[in-house]
Amino acid sequence: MYLLIVFLPLLGSSVAGFFGRFLGSEGTAIMTTPPNLVFFGIFLFIFIFIFRFYSKKINKKSFRLGFFMHLSLLFLISFLFFFMRLYLLSRLGLLFELCFAHLIFLSVVAGPGLPLPAPSDPSSSSSWSEDSFELEVLSEPFPEASIISTNKSDEVSLKNRILSLENQDCIFLMDKAKGEYWTExxxxxxxxxxQKEYIRLIEFENxxxxxxxxxxxxxSLFQQVLSQEPDLAENAPYNPTEAFIDFFSEKRDELDNGDKKKDELGRQKEFDSAGRDRKEIEFLGRVEQDIRKYRSDSIYIKQILRRVLNY
Structure with missing residues (x-):
């Protein structure tokens, strides 16, 4: 009995490791995302609660069934802890790698300096110049190791979101073939x-x-409105789809060219690209809510179609 209690967590971790290898890096990244870990933890908590509530009845009816339930519970707990360990290691691994790289760099830079030999006579001037050059090279700081830790969960999330847009025939993926956008x-x-550039790229692409x-x-909401009221599109001398694209392109141009603020000295200071992206995301959220609520009476529908219809 005690040997099983000790051996079963090891068996659970081994099976979880084999399961992770079977899923591959992308499948493991999906399994170790916080939502999936929380969901599995909640499921396990409910299972424990139900089992504790009915454990006495189960043991009275069948000792073997109760024993099997105990072992299954211990096995699932070890399974959860294995994937939690993978998640924590992936998050803390970057910190440890960067600290280790800095320690290597500091140990090389802070090492004892080499003594500079003084030339004894003019005949040794050539050897002195060669030695000086070698010492200068050795005294240069050792370059810091470039260690890049990839974020598999974010990459998988980006890939799946792009795949979802491709399956919906999204027109905002720059007319690229399926798979080409993610490949780039x-x-x-x-x-x-x-590592800094990798993080910047991940944040930008997100x-x-x-x-x-x-x-x-x-x-999609815009097309629904036009399908419900076809007169809006039929009476338009200008393609409503092009009008929709031009409307949001002009809004982005306004953010890029005119979205400025004054600093403490009254000078104009431009927002960075990330700030402009966030402002555009907020604006698109307001447009979506307004069209969803007011349909054809939305102020944004009227602004988009004003370029094709006279209101």
Missing amino acids: IKNALDQAPS RDLQIRERKHSCF
Whole structure:
């Protein structure tokens, strides 16, 4: 009995490890996302609660069934802890790697300096110059190791969101073939020269994809309104789809060119690209809510079609 209690968590971790290898890196990244871990933890908590409530009745009816339930519970707990360990290691691994790289860098830079030999006579001037050059090279700071830790969960999330837009025939993916859009993003991430640049690319692609997703959602609502009231599209001398695209392109141009604020000295100070992206995401959210609520009476529908109809 005691041997089983000790051995079963090891068996659960081993099976979880084999299961992770079977899923691959992307499948493991999905399993170790916080929502999935929380869901599995809630499921396990409910299972424990129900089991504790009925454990006495189960043991009275069948000791073997109760024993099997105990072992299954211990097995599932070890299974959950294995994936939690993977998640924590993936999050803390970057911190440890960066600290280790800095320690290597500091140990090389802070090492004892080499004594500079003084030339004894003019005949040794050539050897002195060679030695000086070698010492200068050795005294240069050792370059810090470039260690890049990839975020598999974020990459899988981006890939799945892009795939979802492609399956919905989204017009905001720059007319690229299926799979091409993600391939270009993945290549850029793989070729990131530093951890800082990798994080910047991940954050940028996430914001950019949010903008495309919200535009697609607004466009879907826009098409629903036009299908319910076909006169809006039939009487339009200008393609409503092009008018929709031009409307949001002009709004982005306004953010890029005119979205400025004054600093403490009264000078104009531009927002950074991330700030403009966030403002565009907020604007698209307001447009989506307004069209969803007011349909053809939405102020944004009228602004979009004003370029094709006279209101």
